[in-house]
Structures are given as structure tokens and as C-alpha cells.
Amino acid sequence: MSSPRKVSDSTVRRLSSYLRILRELSSGGTETVSSDRLAELGGLTSAQVRKDLSQFGNFGVRGRGYDVSALAEELTRILGLDREWRTVVVGAGRLGSALTAYPDFSVQGFRILALFDSDPSKHGRRFGEATVLPLEELEEFVRERKVEVAILTTPAAAAQAAADRLVAAGIHGILNFAPTTLDVPDTVHVRVVNLAIELEGLSYAIREDGSRGTGSSGGGPDEE
Amino acid sequence: MSSPRKVSDSTVRRLSSYLRILRELSSGGTETVSSDRLAELGGLTSAQVRKDLSQFGNFGVRGRGYDVSALAEELTRILGLDREWRTVVVGAGRLGSALTAYPDFSVQGFRILALFDSDPSKHGRRFGEATVLPLEELEEFVRERKVEVAILTTPAAAAQAAADRLVAAGIHGILNFAPTTLDVPDTVHVRVVNLAIELEGLSYAIREDGSRGTGSSGGGPDEE
Incomplete structure (x- = not known):
């Protein structure tokens, strides 16, 4: 059973994200969710959602979407979170x-x-x-x-x-x-x-905005 | 100057990582570093290192590698870390x-x-x-x-x-x-x-080991 499960790091991250969304939906009383809605909540395309989840079995109910509790339970198991x-x-x-x-x-x-x-x-x-x-x-x-x-x-x-x-x-x-x-x-x-790496990604992105906004000088937001 | 700088998120992360390595090398007194050595320290291929760094200019000194201080300074500027x-x-x-x-x-x-x-x-x-x-x-x-x-x-x-x-x-x-x-x-x-996502990546990976190790049962490391 291990070979079909060899999935990428980024897929595992998305599974974590789906699980978080499903738990929120579940605590709000939602019973089923479409791949479109899951995609929207996760900032992904619905094709990506369907592709990710299809690797682990058939969770979709045609015309209704996914069963929120069943899918959350399965993802919990897949991610190794059903144990201490x-x-x-x-x-x-x-x-x-x-x-x-x-x-x-x-x-x-x-x-x-x-x-x-x-x-x-x-x-x-x-x-x-x-x-x-x-x-x-x-x-x-x-x-x-x-x-x-x-x-x-x-x-x-x-x-x-x-x-x-x-x-x-x-x-x-x-x-x-x-x-x-x-x-x-x-x-x-x-x-x-690495918290510094996240901060550096942020400062890079903000500085890029500054470069674009001020045109050619590239001096960044300090010049405002 | 902004258009040639549009680089991916993962490139920015690697730049952060190079910068960290260069600072360590610099504080240890190293003046030049080859792309092979940078790649080894960062867990990447040297082709990746050369590709990443070539996007921002020509930092290599043929036959000697990169100038550690000059490259660190440039990455600091690119990442927006030369300011508060x-x-x-x-x-x-x-x-x-x-x-x-x-x-x-x-x-x-x-x-x-x-x-x-x-x-x-x-x-x-x-x-x-x-x-x-x-x-x-x-x-x-x-x-x-x-x-x-x-x-x-x-x-x-x-x-x-x-x-x-x-x-x-x-x-x-x-x-x-x-x-x-x-x-x-x-x-x-x-x-x-998201610290939980990192932990879930870890539990997924450890559980996978358990599945492979114990063969077909898939019960994970709890069974040891």
C-alpha cells in the first residue's frame, strides 16, 4: 500500500490545508462541499483539489461534492493525526x-x-x-x-x-x-x-512593489 | 528594472538560504565559494545554484567561484534587507x-x-x-x-x-x-x-516509514 501513496511535499501541505478547511466547515454545520468551494477556500483551482484527493480514494459524491466529515476523517488518518x-x-x-x-x-x-x-x-x-x-x-x-x-x-x-x-x-x-x-x-x-526566510520573502515582495510603483529608481517604499 | 526580477517564490526562498550560507562562510573567513560547494551546503544541485544567481547578474569569478562578501551584499539588497x-x-x-x-x-x-x-x-x-x-x-x-x-x-x-x-x-x-x-x-x-502544517508533514513522513517498514499492515510506528 505504500507505493501509490508516494506523494509530493506540496501535496501533503495542501492536504493539511484541506483538513483545516473541512474542520472549519464541519464546525459550522456544513455536511457536503464541492471541489469548487474547497478550491476557493484554499486559494487553489478545483482541478488541483480533485487531483489531490483522487490520489487517496474516491471521496466525491456525484452532484453533491465531498462528504465533509468522511473526508476530514480520512485526511486525519492519512496525515497521521489519528494518534498521539x-x-x-x-x-x-x-x-x-x-x-x-x-x-x-x-x-x-x-x-x-x-x-x-x-x-x-x-x-x-x-x-x-x-x-x-x-x-x-x-x-x-x-x-x-x-x-x-x-x-x-x-x-x-x-x-x-x-x-x-x-x-x-x-x-x-x-x-x-x-x-x-x-x-x-x-x-x-x-x-x-525558518522565520527569517518568511520575513525575507515578505520584504522582497514589498520592495518589488516599491520598484514597480516608483518606476525606474528602484528605491523602494522608503522614498514615499 | 522590475520585469527581469519577477522570480518565483521558491527562488526567493533559495536566495534567503544562499544568503544565510554566505554569511556563515564569511564569518568563518571564507572569501570565495564554488557553486558546487554552495549547492552542497544548501542541499541543491550546482546547476540550480548557477541558474538562480544568474538571474540577478554575473557574480561568478571563473575558476574561483563566487566572491562571498560581494554576493552576500547583493543578495541582502535584492531581498530588501539593507534597510529597516x-x-x-x-x-x-x-x-x-x-x-x-x-x-x-x-x-x-x-x-x-x-x-x-x-x-x-x-x-x-x-x-x-x-x-x-x-x-x-x-x-x-x-x-x-x-x-x-x-x-x-x-x-x-x-x-x-x-x-x-x-x-x-x-x-x-x-x-x-x-x-x-x-x-x-x-x-x-x-x-x-503554519506550524501545524509543518508538524503534519512530519507525521505523514514518519507514518509512511512505518507503513513501509512493517509491510502490509500500515499500522505505523506504534506497533514497534
């Missing part, structure tokens, strides 16, 4: 502790069991059910509690060493917020959240 | 205040002038040079201080109303952390950071 993922946060600074409180994580089944930090002054602090533990205890905790996912929020300089320890302890996936590239084996999945 | 972007954070919860302290923002020229929140108990709190102000003061502040970028970290239900107010006050770009789609005019640029 044992998760730790490495780096208990502001970002790490903010993420621990981020409601979407627990809603999606990412259960944060502990935070780890090298700073002794942070040890013992509680965030929800999770406590900040010494970094030296990381491997043992990951092994014993069969932790699957780590959210990495250390400074860039400490990230690779932390990743190496997580990999050695058997982690399956890392969500990397540290602004550096991690070198891990192919068997460990890494997702990167 | 007046920025506010809307939503002064944990995520908003964590982002205010995120060092990369100020390094990249995003200067956070203020945070806004509807909760009076948060008003007056200081984060660096920024203070939490009442949400009612948002439009006036954005207009008077010519704020260009807003980082939106409100709950989903409050995000569209906040975006409408930012747009009315003349904002140029929004970095949206609220887990909802924003409806804004085409003239306003929106970048979405």
Missing part, C-alpha cells in the same frame, strides 16, 4: 516555551512530554504537563519514553550537537527552528521552520 | 512575545516598534524597545509611524478583523501565524507560517 506523537522540545527559551503552549500542537496529537535545556536556572519549570529537564537527560528520556518527534529551538551553534544526540537516541522526526541546516541520516525526517 | 522595516506584532500572547525576542528579526532589519493586544492586563508590558498597546490604537499607530509589516499572532477568530484594520491603515505586508486564511487585497503581501 510523543514529542520533546529541545531548547526552553522563549520560543521553545511559546511552542509548548501553542494549542495546535496538542490538538494535532503532538504531546509535549518534556523540554530540555542546558541552563540549570530553567530546570524544573513547568509548562502544562511538561517540565524543563537537564540536557544531559535527553538521550535516556527519548529512549525510555519512546519519543518520536523533537522540536528543536536551540541557538544555531548548539543545533547539530542536539540533533546528533536525538538521532543516536532513536528520534524519528525533527521540527527545526534553529537557523541552521542539520545533517541527519535519511531515516530521520526534518522539517524546517 | 517598521514592524508591529498584533497579539501579545506567548507566541507574539517570543517572536518579538527572536533575534533573527532585528538582525534582518525587522524592527518591532510595538505589540498590540485586546487584553488590558497586558498593556504596558515591555519587550525590548516595544511596549504592548491597546488594540484600539492599532490604526493610528500604523498610520503615524508608517508601519510596513505586521506579524499576526492572534487566535484564528480574531485574525481577519485585525487584518482588515491593518489593511485600512496602510500596511504593506503581513506575516500570518494565525491558523486561518486571510482575505486581503492583492496589494498587501501575506506570508503564512
Whole structure:
């Protein structure tokens, strides 16, 4: 069953987006939704929506669209959200502790069991059910509690060493917020959240507007 | 000068990534870098690197590669990072205040002038040079201080109303952390950071491994 499921990263992202839309529709009492409407809500073409969803089975009801609850349930299963993922946060600074409180994580089944930090002054602090533990205890905790996912929020300089320890302890996936590239084996999945890259995309786009608006000078919005 | 610059979103992301690598190389004392080495550090092919960079001019020195400082400087300019972007954070919860302290923002020229929140108990709190102000003061502040970028970290239900107010006050770009789609005019640029989507990509990938590893049952890593 694995081969027909080999889908692209961008498809997986769109599936996440469909699921979010379907949940909103469902909580608003909507029972069926057309591919046109799903496409409109997701900012996509309806052909894209139909193509994406057809890879996973036949969810459409001819003339009525998709069954909102059934499709949401199937996407939840496909995305691996019908189960709990044992998760730790490495780096208990502001970002790490903010993420621990981020409601979407627990809603999606990412259960944060502990935070780890090298700073002794942070040890013992509680965030929800999770406590900040010494970094030296990381491997043992990951092994014993069969932790699957780590959210990495250390400074860039400490990230690779932390990743190496997580990999050695058997982690399956890392969500990397540290602004550096991690070198891990192919068997460990890494997702990167680089906030600076998003901001740079924004500044590039705004500056482009400025260039177009002012014609040839290219000086950007500062000249207004 | 704007038409040859119309590059794709994914190119802009790679430019950000090159810039990050070049800065690391520069701080390590490296003066020139080959496209092969840049490609290796960025996890790309060298053909991709050469194609991306050739869109913006001729930075290569034949037989020696790229001049690290000159290329970094040029990418900084292209990405709009050679200037300051007046920025506010809307939503002064944990995520908003964590982002205010995120060092990369100020390094990249995003200067956070203020945070806004509807909760009076948060008003007056200081984060660096920024203070939490009442949400009612948002439009006036954005207009008077010519704020260009807003980082939106409100709950989903409050995000569209906040975006409408930012747009009315003349904002140029929004970095949206609220887990909802924003409806804004085409003239306003929106970048979405959806942490749940990244986590879902991770859980999808790990689950896929589980399916392959255990053969036909598809039960995933829970069965280990």
C-alpha cells in the first residue's frame, strides 16, 4: 500500500490545508462541499483539489461534492493525526516555551512530554504537563519514553550537537527552528521552520512593489 | 528594472538560504565559494545554484567561484534587507512575545516598534524597545509611524478583523501565524507560517516509514 501513496511535499501541505478547511466547515454545520468551494477556500483551482484527493480514494459524491466529515476523517488518518506523537522540545527559551503552549500542537496529537535545556536556572519549570529537564537527560528520556518527534529551538551553534544526540537516541522526526541546516541520516525526517526566510520573502515582495510603483529608481517604499 | 526580477517564490526562498550560507562562510573567513560547494551546503544541485544567481547578474569569478562578501551584499539588497522595516506584532500572547525576542528579526532589519493586544492586563508590558498597546490604537499607530509589516499572532477568530484594520491603515505586508486564511487585497503581501502544517508533514513522513517498514499492515510506528 505504500507505493501509490508516494506523494509530493506540496501535496501533503495542501492536504493539511484541506483538513483545516473541512474542520472549519464541519464546525459550522456544513455536511457536503464541492471541489469548487474547497478550491476557493484554499486559494487553489478545483482541478488541483480533485487531483489531490483522487490520489487517496474516491471521496466525491456525484452532484453533491465531498462528504465533509468522511473526508476530514480520512485526511486525519492519512496525515497521521489519528494518534498521539510523543514529542520533546529541545531548547526552553522563549520560543521553545511559546511552542509548548501553542494549542495546535496538542490538538494535532503532538504531546509535549518534556523540554530540555542546558541552563540549570530553567530546570524544573513547568509548562502544562511538561517540565524543563537537564540536557544531559535527553538521550535516556527519548529512549525510555519512546519519543518520536523533537522540536528543536536551540541557538544555531548548539543545533547539530542536539540533533546528533536525538538521532543516536532513536528520534524519528525533527521540527527545526534553529537557523541552521542539520545533517541527519535519511531515516530521520526534518522539517524546517525558518522565520527569517518568511520575513525575507515578505520584504522582497514589498520592495518589488516599491520598484514597480516608483518606476525606474528602484528605491523602494522608503522614498514615499 | 522590475520585469527581469519577477522570480518565483521558491527562488526567493533559495536566495534567503544562499544568503544565510554566505554569511556563515564569511564569518568563518571564507572569501570565495564554488557553486558546487554552495549547492552542497544548501542541499541543491550546482546547476540550480548557477541558474538562480544568474538571474540577478554575473557574480561568478571563473575558476574561483563566487566572491562571498560581494554576493552576500547583493543578495541582502535584492531581498530588501539593507534597510529597516517598521514592524508591529498584533497579539501579545506567548507566541507574539517570543517572536518579538527572536533575534533573527532585528538582525534582518525587522524592527518591532510595538505589540498590540485586546487584553488590558497586558498593556504596558515591555519587550525590548516595544511596549504592548491597546488594540484600539492599532490604526493610528500604523498610520503615524508608517508601519510596513505586521506579524499576526492572534487566535484564528480574531485574525481577519485585525487584518482588515491593518489593511485600512496602510500596511504593506503581513506575516500570518494565525491558523486561518486571510482575505486581503492583492496589494498587501501575506506570508503564512503554519506550524501545524509543518508538524503534519512530519507525521505523514514518519507514518509512511512505518507503513513501509512493517509491510502490509500500515499500522505505523506504534506497533514497534
